[in-house]
Amino acid sequence: MSIKVAIQGELGSFHHEAASRLFGADVAVSACATFREVFASVEQEVIGLTAVENSLYGSINEVYDLLEKHRHQIFAEIELSIHQNLIGLVDRRPSDDIREIYSHHVALAQCENYLEQHFPKAERIEFEDTAAAVRHIAELGRPDAVAIAGRAAAELYPTTKILAAKIEDNPVNFTRFIAIAPPSAIKKLPTINQPNSTPKSSIILTTSHRAGALYQALGVFDRHQINLTKLQSRPIIGQKWRYKFYLDFEANAAETAQVIADLRGLGNEVVLLGNY
Amino acid sequence: MSIKVAIQGELGSFHHEAASRLFGADVAVSACATFREVFASVEQEVIGLTAVENSLYGSINEVYDLLEKHRHQIFAEIELSIHQNLIGLVDRRPSDDIREIYSHHVALAQCENYLEQHFPKAERIEFEDTAAAVRHIAELGRPDAVAIAGRAAAELYPTTKILAAKIEDNPVNFTRFIAIAPPSAIKKLPTINQPNSTPKSSIILTTSHRAGALYQALGVFDRHQINLTKLQSRPIIGQKWRYKFYLDFEANAAETAQVIADLRGLGNEVVLLGNY
Numbered sequence: 001m002s003i004k005v006a007i008q009g010e011l012g013s014f015h016h017e018a019a020s021r022l023f024g025a026d027v028a029v030s031a032c033a034t035f036r037e038v039f040a041s042v043e044q045e046v047i048g049l050t051a052v053e054n055s056l057y058g059s060i061n062e063v064y065d066l067l068e069k070h071r072h073q074i075f076a077e078i079e080l081s082i083h084q085n086l087i088g089l090v091d092r093r094p095s096d097d098i099r100e101i102y103s104h105h106v107a108l109a110q111c112e113n114y115l116e117q118h119f120p121k122a123e124r125i126e127f128e129d130t131a132a133a134v135r136h137i138a139e140l141g142r143p144d145a146v147a148i149a150g151r152a153a154a155e156l157y158p159t160t161k162i163l164a165a166k167i168e169d170n171p172v173n174f175t176r177f178i179a180i181a182p183p184s185a186i187k188k189l190p191t192i193n194q195p196n197s198t199p200k201s202s203i204i205l206t207t208s209h210r211a212g213a214l215y216q217a218l219g220v221f222d223r224h225q226i227n228l229t230k231l232q233s234r235p236i237i238g239q240k241w242r243y244k245f246y247l248d249f250e251a252n253a254a255e256t257a258q259v260i261a262d263l264r265g266l267g268n269e270v271v272l273l274g275n276y
Numbered sequence: 277m278s279i280k281v282a283i284q285g286e287l288g289s290f291h292h293e294a295a296s297r298l299f300g301a302d303v304a305v306s307a308c309a310t311f312r313e314v315f316a317s318v319e320q321e322v323i324g325l326t327a328v329e330n331s332l333y334g335s336i337n338e339v340y341d342l343l344e345k346h347r348h349q350i351f352a353e354i355e356l357s358i359h360q361n362l363i364g365l366v367d368r369r370p371s372d373d374i375r376e377i378y379s380h381h382v383a384l385a386q387c388e389n390y391l392e393q394h395f396p397k398a399e400r401i402e403f404e405d406t407a408a409a410v411r412h413i414a415e416l417g418r419p420d421a422v423a424i425a426g427r428a429a430a431e432l433y434p435t436t437k438i439l440a441a442k443i444e445d446n447p448v449n450f451t452r453f454i455a456i457a458p459p460s461a462i463k464k465l466p467t468i469n470q471p472n473s474t475p476k477s478s479i480i481l482t483t484s485h486r487a488g489a490l491y492q493a494l495g496v497f498d499r500h501q502i503n504l505t506k507l508q509s510r511p512i513i514g515q516k517w518r519y520k521f522y523l524d525f526e527a528n529a530a531e532t533a534q535v536i537a538d539l540r541g542l543g544n545e546v547v548l549l550g551n552y
Contacts, residue, residue, distance in 0.1 A: 172514045212498045216493040238448045
């Protein structure tokens with residue numbers, strides 16, 4: 001069965017690269033402008049692939065909120081080493097000023113110190129996607145407009161080239177992507193190149209109102225000697241200054257079921273987002 | 277002594293309203309385009325006031341990162357009930373299409389469902405500040421361009437009016453602001469109208485590498501019966517998938533010192549951001 005993968009961004013984006021790694025180079029991708037559109041596209045024959053956090057930028061809160069809203073199941077994850085490049089026109093002269101810098105807001109944030117140092121006055125213009133930003137400057141054809149994107153995007157357009165490579169503020173720059181599908185489709189998924197051998201689970205935890213509820217909830221993981229790899233808080237909408245927590249932890253399906261039962265036994269609400 | 281308050285945004289912004297509530301209506305504000313500029317402006321005679329989280333949007337990660345970088349001390353906090361409005365030209369006719377919606381990205385996010393329902397095709401254009409977005413549409417003078425901002429901004433410009441009031445997606449919409457100053461200036465601060473009677477502290481906690489380190493750290497608060505009001509994780513730059521935690525808790529200066537000593541005793545790193 002050939003399956004389509006909805007990604008945020010177009011050909012040449014980091015999402016496209018992640019999809020190729022996970023599902024093979026001939027993967028059929030469906031380009032979406034926003035994370036919201038990726039989640040809305042997921043159905044029986046369409047799975048989704050979305051970035052969820054970057055090691056410089058942090059969590060992509062919008063994706064966490066969409067995970068709660070749509071309740072698709074996470075069935076795989078993959079991380080990519082990310083290198084950002086300053087990309088301009090091939091016929092640009094070194095003397096040409098740079099006035100406009102186009103990219104996705106996460107990519108702009110990853111290069112903030114570089115941009116502040118080299119182009120303090122240039123306008124940063126947020127674009128839906130890094131690869132789309134390169135297409136845009138190719139179409140503009142103006143030497144004062146540049147983009148920030150991966151190498152694949154620069155190679156896709158014959159009129160663009162890399163002006164400066166690896167401009168991210170810190171070389172330890174990784175993005176973690178998750179693959180999502182409707183719960184009913186989980187059993188007929190395509191084969192994936194899962195590089196991660198330790199099984200992992202993701203849950204949403206809403207603690208009871210009791211004092212120390214989060215401390216007691218973390219005690220469950222401690223008792224089962226389960227390694228918590230991530231804890232991200234998000235506001236509970238409609239309740240001022242109350243939070244829910246997105247947790248990732250290393251556990252197989254049986255351990256995950258036990259942890260969830262124990263957490264619920266303490267009066268917490270738990271939603272399983274996937275065991276993968 | 278008259279003191280200046282650096283705020284993100286201009287006259288008529290929510291930051292301006294928060295500054296007036298905390299320091300009095302005649303407060304002298306210095307308008308900054310970005311959070312980064314607010315933090316850079318803070319010095320002996322200039323304090324800063326910045327939003328740190330919103331009950332619909334969540335934490336403003338950039339502000340947390342700037343708190344760690346600059347190490348200014350938090351000396352007060354205030355929360356505002358936020359109502360967003362769709363603002364257009366006074367001479368706009370009901371039949372005029374709306375094609376462009378200008379506002380700060382946090383305000384756009386607070387009204388996302390409303391915008392999706394009423395103006396799915398209109399372009400959302402991010403602006404530095406809600407009040408600046410209103411000034412911009414007043415200058416444009418085009419009936420197809422509107423802004424999202426507070427009532428004060430609409431009233432500031434004679435050519436603009438509120439087209440739709442309270443368009444935020446949830447009525448429980450609050451923003452929490454903090455006042456910051458250099459540690460050396462803390463003793464000569466202006467009198468504030470501090471509405472919060474329970475003393476609070478903010479710290480950055482970097483846990484030791486031990487398994488269960490976060491659980492053990494939260495045990496310190498449990499033993500001292502100290503109420504944790506917030507826990508926000510942020511990536512540690514340069515260390516893949518490791519996190520530090522921003523914690524807020526209710527404690528006076530003596531209790532805070534005890535908690536910090538106990539946390540350090542367990543091998544954690546702690547930075548005190550303020551007791552207020």
